[in-house]
Amino acid sequence: MLKKLLLPLRSLTRTTSFRVAMAFAGLFAGFAVLLLGFLYATTVGRLGLEADRAARQVLVELSSIWQTEAIDGLNMAVIQRAARASDTLYVLVQPDGKVLSGNLDAVPLDLSQIDKPEAGSQLNPAQAVATSFSYERPDVDTGRIERRRARGVFLAGPDGFGLFVARDLGPGVQIADYVARVIWLGGAGVLAFAVVGGLMAARQAAGRVDELTRTTRAVMAGDLQRRAAVRTIAPGDGDEFDALTEDLNAMLERIERLVTAARTTGDSIAHDLRSPLTRLRARLEASAAKASSPEDLRDAIEDALIQLDGVVTTFNAVLRLSRLEAGEGGKLETLDVSLLVGQLADLFEPVIEEAGLSFTADIEPDLIIKADRSLLAQSISNLLDNAVKYTPEGEIRxxxxxxxxxxxxxxxxxxGAGIPVEQRNHVLERFVRLDSARSQPGSGIGLSLAVAIAELHGGRLSLEDGLPRGDGVGLEARLILPLAS
Known part of the structure; x- marks a missing residue:
């Protein structure tokens, strides 16, 4: 049971999110250590040096008395100095270790470990042993017993006596200790928070990654309609996982569209080219059997060439569409689309008027985009050609x-006749032609090619209601493209 609980925890601790959290926790811990070192160096360390220097100075003074007035004079000096209310501490101990005088109960050292000078030798304060210690004393203002810290030096004499002089480090040490405890506790709290936060962040990130992993595995298993859940309302408002999810879904949609097209292309080509190829074969057979002159054979061959040109055109359109959908082809340059649309309007106006239709153009100036001129011109031309082809009467705008x-x-x-709303998305697929359009020549590639060209330019093609007619509305093809920034 414990092993099952530890396995997810181990997987979380191996995530990048957890490692980043731990790295920042380590940086903070290092900073806390450096801060504590600086605090001690500038407070406790400095106070200790000053206290040690003051204690040694007093020890030198008392050593002089010790040498000149012997132990009785030293004892009297210690009693007088200890009676004063000051931060200097004294202890004079006898050869047996008992306290003779002073304002401390004992020397805070193991006297058995102190090297004693030989009898008759001179006192040498430089041989004094330094130490730090804590002691208790009543507060002058409140009378409460408080624990203080001090630093002192001990000098053993050749007569067996010993003198200990210390200096209280003052309230600055207590403040430094308090600050140090706060830093340690704060550091420990931040470290614990970092660990918990790292685990939570790692758990959330691991959940997002697992969701993406399940999506990709489902797609690899054949579910091309599977998409990862997007947790943002508007595109671009989320974090890096949301951006990755949106890009992944866009990629899956493109893959699904390409795979679907690849599955249906063969059947669609066979369906749309079967009729012209069958007519071509029948015409050639009839001409071979019934042609009575070279002129009849020449007419049959010319008709066959026209139909074969249509077949080749269809295959070329399929090839170009496949390349566009694969992201190949097209060189985007800065283009004034207003000029291009104006030129196409001038080109198609005679054709439209010859078909008995009225034509109007409304073009705003200075519409600058990034586009491939030839591809965009082909797309607009296909849409205009469709409008002329399927509008028996009325107008085109x-x-x-x-x-x-x-x-x-x-x-x-x-x-024109328009397209029912429920079928407008369907006709944007390749080789799709409605029954009402079968009487017109075409391969069903034009609209899908326009869609691919729009997507290549970062835009889209939509079909909306067009101009009104007696029994309904026509069709409007709307090519939406981003302007150059």
Whole structure:
């Protein structure tokens, strides 16, 4: 049971999020150690040096008395100095270790470990042993017993007596100790918070990664419609995982579209080319059997060449569409689309008027985009050609205008037969032709090619209601592209 609980924890501790959290916790711990070292060096260390220097100075003074007035004079001096209310501490001990005089109960040293000078030798304060210690004394103002810290030196004499002189480090040490405890406790709290936070962040990140992993595995298993959940309302508002999820979903949509197209391309080509190839074969057989002159054979061959040109055109369109959907082809350059649309309007106006239709163009100036001129011209031409082909009477309108934000739209609206709303997305797929369009020549590639060209430019193609006619509305093809920044 414990092993099962530890396995997820081990996996979480191996995540990048947890390691980053631990790295920052380590940095903070290192900073806390450096801060404590600096605090002690500037407070306790400095106070200790000053106290040690003061204690040694007093020890030198008392050593002089010790040498000149012997132990009785030293004892009297210690009694007088200890009676004063000061931060200097004294202890004079006898050869048996008992306290003779002073304001401390004992020497805070193991006297058995102190080397004693030989009898008759001279006192040498430089041989004094230094130490730090804590002791208790009543507070002058409140009378409460408080624990203080001090630093002192002990000098053993050749007569067996010993003198200990110390200096209280003062309230600064207590403040430094308090600050140090706060830093240690704060550091420990931050370290614990970092560990818990790291585990929580790692758990959340691991959950997002596991979700993406399950999505990719489902797609690899054949579920091309599987998508990762997006947790943001608007694109671009989330974190790096949301951006990765959006890119992954976009990639999966593209893969699904390409795989679906690859699965249906063969059947679609066979379906749409079967009729012209069958007619071509029947015409050639009839001409071979019934041709009575070289002129009849020449007419049959010319007709066959026309139909074969249509087949080749369809295959070329399929090849170009496949390359565009694969992200190949197209060189994006800065283009004034207003000029391009104006040129296409001038080119198609005679064709539209010859078909008995009225034509108007409304083009805003200075619409600058990043585009491949030839591909964009082909897309607009295909849309205009479709409008002419499926509008028996009425009018066609061409417009180019800015939209709110950083987009623009090229719109081709007609008063033709239109397309039912429920079938508009369907006709954007390759080789899809409605029954009402079967009487017109075509391969069903034009709209799907326009979609691929729009996506190559970072835009989209949509079909909306067009111009009104007697029994309904026509169709408007709207090519939306981003303006150059």
């Amino acid at each position: 061409l417009s180019a205008k800015r939209l709110s934000g950083r987009d623009m739209a090229i719109c081709i609206a007609d008063s």
